[in-house]
Amino acid sequence: MRILIVGAGAVGGYFGARLAAAGRDVTFLVRAGRAEQLRRTGLIVKSPQGDLSIQPKLLLAAEIVEPFDLIVLSTKAYSLDAAIQDFAPAVSPQTMILPLLNGMRHFDILVARFGESAVLGGSTRIVSDLSPEGHVLQFGPWHDMVFGERDKSVTPGIEALGATLQGCGFPTMLSPDILAALWMKWTMLSSLAGTTCLLRGTIGEIEAATGGVETVRAIIAESAAISAANGYPQKPDFLEQHTARMTEPGSALTASMFRDLQKGAPVEADHILGDFLARGRAHGVAAPLLEAAYVQLSIYSASLSQK
Ligand SMILES: NC(=O)C1=CN([C@@H]2O[C@H](COP(=O)(O)OP(=O)(O)OC[C@H]3O[C@@H](n4cnc5c(N)ncnc54)[C@H](OP(=O)(O)O)[C@@H]3O)[C@@H](O)[C@H]2O)C=CC1
Numbered sequence: 001m002r003i004l005i006v007g008a009g010a011v012g013g014y015f016g017a018r019l020a021a022a023g024r025d026v027t028f029l030v031r032a033g034r035a036e037q038l039r040r041t042g043l044i045v046k047s048p049q050g051d052l053s054i055q056p057k058l059l060l061a062a063e064i065v066e067p068f069d070l071i072v073l074s075t076k077a078y079s080l081d082a083a084i085q086d087f088a089p090a091v092s093p094q095t096m097i098l099p100l101l102n103g104m105r106h107f108d109i110l111v112a113r114f115g116e117s118a119v120l121g122g123s124t125r126i127v128s129d130l131s132p133e134g135h136v137l138q139f140g141p142w143h144d145m146v147f148g149e150r151d152k153s154v155t156p157g158i159e160a161l162g163a164t165l166q167g168c169g170f171p172t173m174l175s176p177d178i179l180a181a182l183w184m185k186w187t188m189l190s191s192l193a194g195t196t197c198l199l200r201g202t203i204g205e206i207e208a209a210t211g212g213v214e215t216v217r218a219i220i221a222e223s224a225a226i227s228a229a230n231g232y233p234q235k236p237d238f239l240e241q242h243t244a245r246m247t248e249p250g251s252a253l254t255a256s257m258f259r260d261l262q263k264g265a266p267v268e269a270d271h272i273l274g275d276f277l278a279r280g281r282a283h284g285v286a287a288p289l290l291e292a293a294y295v296q297l298s299i300y301s302a303s304l305s306q307k
């Protein structure tokens, strides 16, 4: 299976490097700046699951001459439209597109461009970042990937994908209901991103503050209500585990959106929180704390665009 990873950042760089190191046929679609950096340093991953250093196969958009079997999409949501223009020449009627972006709105955009059957569902739990030198830094135990056909069918393509991803040093799961898995991830992420961006701290810092735990619990309840109103009630054991993680004393856990905020970088607020809230509002669900997080992030994004 010829694999094109679109974006060699914190997520694409991590999984692409693991796949390449396990002998899979991986090429990264990159832009000029990242290409220059990767040619100079190689692709270096620092991870508690084992460090890696590979010489990645790189392509610029203008160099695409033939389609790939699998396209793994790992740009930020705000880069999606431009990325679609760039990788479109790599898509044939047989190509599978596996987006790993957080949120759900990208499915409408990808389906409108490439058709229902080309677009798989996919998601990852990982805490990773790029260092100033462009190394991928992965933290903590999470580095898993879940995927599936959005209509729950088990096609030869999805089975081939499962076989290709297996044995590459990270846990994978072919989900029987990928939309449910995506809603679970979105509920988890919206509450983590909403909490850390609104309260401006790590989970440990928030837990230690007076009223922190109560605020976390209220934000989780808002997120769960939005998911339930959209037909995806979250299981009590997931909510219990998630609440325990979100209130763990001393925890350094943050959302990638909070880390972007701290760096003064663009954030995926519209794609992740704005869309989540809109889907709650459509069902009459009030979520004042998540709304406050989103308003604050919108003001931040507007201030960035004026710079
Ligand atoms: N980081 C994390 O912990 C997690 C992130 N996610 C989600 O994964 C997605 C990706 O996030 P993340 O990896 O952190 O983001 P990064 O910013 O680290 O990586 C995105 C990469 O996409 C590249 N890119 C953008 N446009 C193009 C293009 N047209 N062609 C080629 N490359 C392009 C950027 O390259 P350039 O250098 O050229 O800008 C950048 O390296 C997001 O939706 C995020 O929410 C999900 C789980 C965890």
Ligand SMILES: CC(C)(CO)C(=O)C(=O)O
Pocket (backbone or CB within 6 Å): 102, 124, 125, 126, 127, 188, 189, 192, 254, 255, 256, 257
């Ligand atoms: C919730 C988490 C950490 C899990 O992957 C994530 O997706 C993010 O921070 O963007």
